[in-house]
Each structure stands twice: as C-alpha cells, then as structure tokens.
Amino acid sequence: MMNEELKENGVGITHSPLSIFHSPLPCMPTLDEIIAQASQYMPEEDFAPLRRAYDYAARLHAGQKHASGAPYLAHLLEVAQILTSMHLDRSTLMAGLLHGALKAPSGASTPKELEERFGADVATIVSGATRITEVHFNSKLAYQAENVRKMLVAMAADIRVLLLKLADRLHDMRHLRNFPAERQEEVARETMDLYAPLASRLGIDWLKRELEDLAFAFLHPREYADLNTRIESSTLDRQAYVEAVKELLSTKLREHGLTDFRILGRPKHLYSIYKKLVAQNIPLEKVYDKVAFRIILHEVSECYEALGMVHSLWRPVDGRFKDFISSPKANMYQSLHTSVVGPYGEFMEIQIRTEEMDRVAQEGIAAHWAYKEGRAASRKDARMFQWLKQLIQWLQELKDPREFLEAVKSELHDSDVYVLTPRGEVKEIAQGATPLDFAYSIHTEVGNHCAGAKVNGRIVPLRYQLRNGDLVEIITNPNQVPNRGWLALVKTSRARGRIRQWLKKEEQERSLKVGREIAERELRRHDLTLKKLIRTGHLREILHSFSCNSVDDLLRKIGSGRVGVDAIVEALQPPEVAAVGEPPVQEQAAELETVARRKLKPAGSDEAIIIDGVDGLLTSISKCCMPVPGDEIKGYITAGRGITVHKASCPNFLATDPERHISVQWAPEARVTHRAQVQVTAQNQKGLIAGLSNAIASEDADILDMEAHTAGGNVATISVVLEISSLDQLARLLQRIRQLDGVVEAKRK
Numbered sequence: 001m002m003n004e005e006l007k008e009n010g011v012g013i014t015h016s017p018l019s020i021f022h023s024p025l026p027c028m029p030t031l032d033e034i035i036a037q038a039s040q041y042m043p044e045e046d047f048a049p050l051r052r053a054y055d056y057a058a059r060l061h062a063g064q065k066h067a068s069g070a071p072y073l074a075h076l077l078e079v080a081q082i083l084t085s086m087h088l089d090r091s092t093l094m095a096g097l098l099h100g101a102l103k104a105p106s107g108a109s110t111p112k113e114l115e116e117r118f119g120a121d122v123a124t125i126v127s128g129a130t131r132i133t134e135v136h137f138n139s140k141l142a143y144q145a146e147n148v149r150k151m152l153v154a155m156a157a158d159i160r161v162l163l164l165k166l167a168d169r170l171h172d173m174r175h176l177r178n179f180p181a182e183r184q185e186e187v188a189r190e191t192m193d194l195y196a197p198l199a200s201r202l203g204i205d206w207l208k209r210e211l212e213d214l215a216f217a218f219l220h221p222r223e224y225a226d227l228n229t230r231i232e233s234s235t236l237d238r239q240a241y242v243e244a245v246k247e248l249l250s251t252k253l254r255e256h257g258l259t260d261f262r263i264l265g266r267p268k269h270l271y272s273i274y275k276k277l278v279a280q281n282i283p284l285e286k287v288y289d290k291v292a293f294r295i296i297l298h299e300v301s302e303c304y305e306a307l308g309m310v311h312s313l314w315r316p317v318d319g320r321f322k323d324f325i326s327s328p329k330a331n332m333y334q335s336l337h338t339s340v341v342g343p344y345g346e347f348m349e350i351q352i353r354t355e356e357m358d359r360v361a362q363e364g365i366a367a368h369w370a371y372k373e374g375r376a377a378s379r380k381d382a383r384m385f386q387w388l389k390q391l392i393q394w395l396q397e398l399k400d401p402r403e404f405l406e407a408v409k410s411e412l413h414d415s416d417v418y419v420l421t422p423r424g425e426v427k428e429i430a431q432g433a434t435p436l437d438f439a440y441s442i443h444t445e446v447g448n449h450c451a452g453a454k455v456n457g458r459i460v461p462l463r464y465q466l467r468n469g470d471l472v473e474i475i476t477n478p479n480q481v482p483n484r485g486w487l488a489l490v491k492t493s494r495a496r497g498r499i500r501q502w503l504k505k506e507e508q509e510r511s512l513k514v515g516r517e518i519a520e521r522e523l524r525r526h527d528l529t530l531k532k533l534i535r536t537g538h539l540r541e542i543l544h545s546f547s548c549n550s551v552d553d554l555l556r557k558i559g560s561g562r563v564g565v566d567a568i569v570e571a572l573q574p575p576e577v578a579a580v581g582e583p584p585v586q587e588q589a590a591e592l593e594t595v596a597r598r599k600l601k602p603a604g605s606d607e608a609i610i611i612d613g614v615d616g617l618l619t620s621i622s623k624c625c626m627p628v629p630g631d632e633i634k635g636y637i638t639a640g641r642g643i644t645v646h647k648a649s650c651p652n653f654l655a656t657d658p659e660r661h662i663s664v665q666w667a668p669e670a671r672v673t674h675r676a677q678v679q680v681t682a683q684n685q686k687g688l689i690a691g692l693s694n695a696i697a698s699e700d701a702d703i704l705d706m707e708a709h710t711a712g713g714n715v716a717t718i719s720v721v722l723e724i725s726s727l728d729q730l731a732r733l734l735q736r737i738r739q740l741d742g743v744v745e746a747k748r749k
Contacts, residue, residue: 170210313340621644674724
C-alpha cells in the first residue's frame, strides 16, 4: 500500500502490509550498497571511515545473533541503510554500524576506545543510544518509566541519538515476526505508544506511518488482516479513480497557467483508516477519503493559486481547511490541507505544498539538521526540537511513574485541535482541551492566574471544549490561584502537572507555617527557641533522627502531620530540660495524646482508625463521603490537620496527590459512632416524615440533620444525615426505609 511512496523516499521497502506475516526477509544489504546510496549526498573521503567502522563491528559481533535470529551484523547493516535513506551524516552512519559495540557479548568496547578510534561524535551517539537500555517487558512500571526518562534526556542532548533509535526500532518491527512470541505484542505496543509518536513529532512522516502499520498488525492482527484484504480487493477501482482525478487536476492547473508541478495520489495507510472506523463507528464503505492527493509546486504563491482552483472545481468540506504554510506545525511541517467533495460524490483530501515543504514533510528534522560539514545547528534547526527540551524540563518534575508515562504519551501524540491567539498565532492542543489547558500552554503564570476566557469574543466557562478555528483570549487576575477543582477541568498532562505543582507548593508553605507554630509553641514550654537549639547543636541530632535535610524540612513534616504528637514532644525535648524540673516527657506526651483523642472521637470510646506505621496522629472522617466501619478506607495526609479518612472509591480522594496517601483500617470492635448521609425518594404524602423518623429510631440511629424538598409529579426528595455505628446497621436501616409506604428509593449518598 505504501510501497511507491516509501521507495520515493529511498527507504527501499519491498513488502506489502500483509506480507510481514508471509514473505521471506529481504536480502542483507552490503556495505558497498550502502556506500553507493550514501554517495548521492556524501563526499568520497567519508567512505574510508565507514569501512573502518564496519570492519571493527564485524570483528566485535562475529557469531552473534540478533533477537530476530538473524546475524547481528545484518541488523547493523540494515540500520545503517535506513539512516542512509534519511541522508544522515557520516558520524550517524558510523554510529549505526557501531551501536551495539558497548554491549557486545565477546569483548565489548568502551566509550573511550570508540572516541580514540572513530571520534568524539560517534562515541557520543553510541553512548547515548546505549544508555537507553532495552525496556524489560512486563517489568515494573517504575523501571520502564526510568528507561523512557533516560531516552528523552539522551535525545535532547543530541537528536541523532533519537534518529538512531528510530532506525533501530524500524528494523526490529520489520523483523518482529521472528521475535519470541511473548515479546511481539509488548514491542509493538511500545512502538505504537512511543516511537511512532516520536517520529511524527520530528516530522518524519513515512517512518511514523510504517511504524504504525507494522505495530497495528501485531496489536490487532484480525482487524489488520480483514481491513488489508478489503482495501486490496478494491485496488484496481481505486487506482483508476486516482488516475482520473490526477488527469483532471493536471488539466485544470495548466489552464490556470501552472505548468511545473507534480501530483501524487496515495491511499491512506491502514492504521489511519482503522482509527477513523473506530472513532466514528462507521463501516469501511463510509470512509470516503481513503485516498489523499498531493500537489507539489515551486512557489508559495502557486500553492494558494492552486488552492483557489481546487475550490472552484469541487465544493470544499466545512471545517476541513488548514493553512500550515502561514502557521507551521511545531515540527516545521508546512502545507495547505483541504477536503472536497470530488467526482462521484467521493470525499477527497488534497495537500498543496512546495518541493522544499514536501522534502521537510517526508524527512522531518533529518531534512534540516546540519551535521554534514561539522556545522552547528542554525536557530531554525534548533527550534525544530525545542519542544523536546521543554518537554523534558517539566517531565523531570513528575515523580510518579504512572503519571510520567501517561504525560509522555499525551505530549507525544499529535494534537487534533488548532486554535488562534488574539495575535493570530496558531496553537496546537489536544482534543477535548479547555481554555485552562490553553492558558497553561502559553505560560505557567498565565495558567495559574486564569480567571476566565473568551472564545470568539464570547465569555465561556473554563470547562468549554475548544474547537478548530476558535479564537481564544485568556482573562487573568493576580488574585486568582489554582484550586484542586481545576484538575477535573483540564485535559492535558502539562496543565495537570502545573496545577499539582502549585498545589503541592502551597501545601508545603502551609505545612511549614503550621509546623513552625507547633514547634515554637512546644519549645516555649521549655524556655527554648529554634535558634537556641541550632546554636547548641541539638537540632542537628533531631534532623538526623527524622531523615530531614534542613530545619524547614522538619517543620514541614510536623505541619503536614507526618510526625505525630508524641514524636514531636520526644524529638523537641532537649537534654537541658531534665535540669530544670519539668514534668517527665512521658507525662507531657500522655497529656498531648489525651487532647488529640478528644478531637478524634467521643470520650470513653475506643480508637476507630488504625494508621499503618504511625502512632499519635490526629484523624478525622471526611465529610464528603462519610465512611463507616465496613467501608474500604484510605487516609490522606493534610497540611496541619492530621489524617482525613475517605472511602477508597471517593472521587475527591482519588483526585488528590498519591504521595500523600496512607494506608488505614478500621480498628476491630471499634465503638465509635459515625455520620452517614441517606437520600430517600418517595411520593409526597401525609405521615412520610413521621414514618421515616420512626424507622430510623427503631434501628437505634440518631438524626443529625434533615432536608426535604418536592419536585414535579408530587415526588419528595429527603436527605438525612445519621449517626450510626456500622455498615451493617446502615444496611438494615435502608432496608426498613424501603419498606415504608410510598418510598420509591432509599440509598446512601
């Protein structure tokens, strides 16, 4: 399906999509063939170093096998051939031949040896690629996240590291059918989630499409085979349609005085068609734009002239025109995109661009990167992967492995929506993104102080989902700051990360303030201050005992409740106290613990909550979900208020920072009462409230609060806050309420 276009780009693919399961492997390329291909753009003096690198690799990997079962040297040659097809420089081709040198089983080389033999550039690229260790599939999430993190850092230092890894992965995918069966799906999944989006971000369109199709075949083999068969069955009809449209376009362009142009017609690759079938839930027959046409001219002015001709010939589809010439994508992609209703009522996608734009669209960053003569990259070149360095900078702040991997996937996948700033600049943003996402994409401070938004001149709520072509203006207020509710309003991982970062910083500042107040209050009881403890050196021992790096670190732990009341008294008890006749530490701790218990539960009752590994902490039952004994519960470490206990399924708890979660459980035979909220829906009739009150009283529960209102259809809704002792008691109570005359529903809120 993609053969013609891939050959056009020098990739040399000889298999159709379905043949990845059936055809034999292509013959191993020779070094002479690679040099002949490289001679089209590389000076002759570069060939001798390539031969030296090949000879060294051949000795180093003699007898070694690749994961596909082929000789490892064949893998190295095919990777080098892919890099040559991308017209990369001598150092990158040599690195392709040597990228296994640092971990060869028989006498691995060293970075220093590579530098002495082949130069610093080659050693840097090979070392960068080798530091990105192979992901151990089915491994722990944290290990996989760390490997991805290493790769992002390495490729930000030198983009050629990523180009080498992409060529390496393409070779693996072409031979994936020969990998062990248990690894095939995992390699394909990583390719679809990480490597194909990276190729897309770098603008290497042919590579992205081939990686997606190859991964698609292993991730959804049944759907792939069915779709491929149905597409191939209509090849002759589709080819005739393509030729007819190309002829008509050529005639019309010449009539408008345009004579120097090329027209290409190609079917969309299988995975893009599959995504459309799934997203729109339509049969294949309804996918009308299965064919895309490309008009390639020489001047930008000719592109717009051709666009006018196309729109005069066929009716354009509303909302499907995009001008990436005046507003290029982040990867410097430029083209005019339009969809029209073509012959026989078929929808067609038409792209219009210059020869230079087409080269960049196919080769991406490899078309720009200036290494051939040892020159540094230009400013324009550097901007092409500036997004990568910015991405890595803020991803370093994400410590949770799951959040990190989700953020990487979110950032790397293509943006689906293009909106405008008040200055007319085009911004790419994810499907479903809101004005709050847009604000954070401009600058963190704009997001943090976002008070509202105007879209197309009209004020919209922050939950509004942006659409293509929207003109977005952010309204800021210096007094506006993020709140936890914003996490439910944003779509992008970048905005979510910035909001969490601000909330975490705010909680740390609050914890520091509360912790300082607690520490100073306790010290005053012993006629001491923090300054005095610092001077005596006693505070250094306290910091060490609590694994704190600074006084502020200790105070934050005190303020956040991670250090218990009894621990505070013991840790802040200086040796000098014994000489002034203060009450023993045990008595003071007992007194503080008694005060804490009074805040926790009614006097005389047993402890209701057991906190894993921590003693003496204040706890409170969350008012949002009101868990009772029998519910599965989790704890959240608050800033200065101890531990709040939630139901494990509570949405508010699930939206909090995972780093502040703590395991808790109900104490056995706890005799503490708890609040629970019950909602009753019933017919509005006399005696309803009285019957409800009697039912509650019969189960020995107390009513703390009650609200009732009526709606249309003579239906009453009653919300009751009860004081109960267990989940079993609540279940019996609900069953009794449901038996009352006129009650339609009774449930716990």
